[in-house]
Amino acid sequence: MQRRTFLSAAVVATAGSFAPKSFAQSNPKPFLIKNGEARFGVHTPYKGINPNDVKISGKDTNGQLAVFEYIGHVKEGPVLHVHNDQDEIFTVVEGSYRFRVGEKEEVLNQGDTIFLPRKIPHTWIQLSDKGKLIYMVQPAGKMEEFFLKMNELKAPPTEEEFQQITMAHGMKNVGPPLSLD
Numbered sequence: 001m002q003r004r005t006f007l008s009a010a011v012v013a014t015a016g017s018f019a020p021k022s023f024a025q026s027n028p029k030p031f032l033i034k035n036g037e038a039r040f041g042v043h044t045p046y047k048g049i050n051p052n053d054v055k056i057s058g059k060d061t062n063g064q065l066a067v068f069e070y071i072g073h074v075k076e077g078p079v080l081h082v083h084n085d086q087d088e089i090f091t092v093v094e095g096s097y098r099f100r101v102g103e104k105e106e107v108l109n110q111g112d113t114i115f116l117p118r119k120i121p122h123t124w125i126q127l128s129d130k131g132k133l134i135y136m137v138q139p140a141g142k143m144e145e146f147f148l149k150m151n152e153l154k155a156p157p158t159e160e161e162f163q164q165i166t167m168a169h170g171m172k173n174v175g176p177p178l179s180l181d
Contacts, residue, residue, distance in 0.1 A: 028060055044147035047156075049074055052147055058140025066140035068147075072131035080123040080175030081166065086141045088116040090124070095131030099124040100178060125178040142169040 033039055038053035039060070046052040056067040072095065080100070090099070091113040098107050099114050101122045108114055116122045137143045146169035150157075157165060163173050 031060075042148070044144075044151045046070065046147070046150075047074075047076070048151075050076075054144055054147075055134075058144060061140065063140045065136055065138040066143055067134065067136045068143070070131075070133040070135065072126040072128075072133070075126050075129070075180060077125040077177050078123055079173045079177050080121050081171050081173050082121045083118050083137075083141070083171050085118060085170055086137045086139060086143070087118050088122075088135060088137050090114050090116070090133050090135040093132040093134055095126060095128035097124050097126055097128075097131060097133070098178060121174050123175075123178055125180065127180070145169060146171070 033055050038044070039055060039057045042054070044052050044054065050073055051069070051071040053069050054066060055069050056065070058064070058066045077097075090097075090108070092108045092110055094110060096107060096109045098105055099116075099122065101114070101116055102120050106114065107127070146165070149165055149169070166173050
């Protein structure tokens, strides 16, 4: 009888070690991030100008997703880039944006949502004077760390430095940003 108990316990323990992280995770405590605040109190402005704050951290979700709020004060956007391991979902809260996903371009306005699958090059540009996006990356990957690293820089990086930073954080730059033309 003891042998059967031992074998059962061994099988359960072994199976548990292969369970997805979501099964192993304990339930996190609910939290609230007020308007204008960032998770853990750390703001990460994009290019030093546009607030790009973590609202839900990968640390909160066992790495399964991260949610950001971007407030655009300038008509700009990121370079054309690709994430090999992450999907992104953007919802326009305010203003209008033009997104490029692969070869297709779409104009999004307040309330519109777009899904950007992993492994497909994409970028966007803000078309309006002011804009606001809520976006999610799934899984969380190293996006939070990427924005923290970029925020630490005292001067804009060279193209080579920028490519090294993006690659170290799970992305690859593959082209220029969109223009307003």
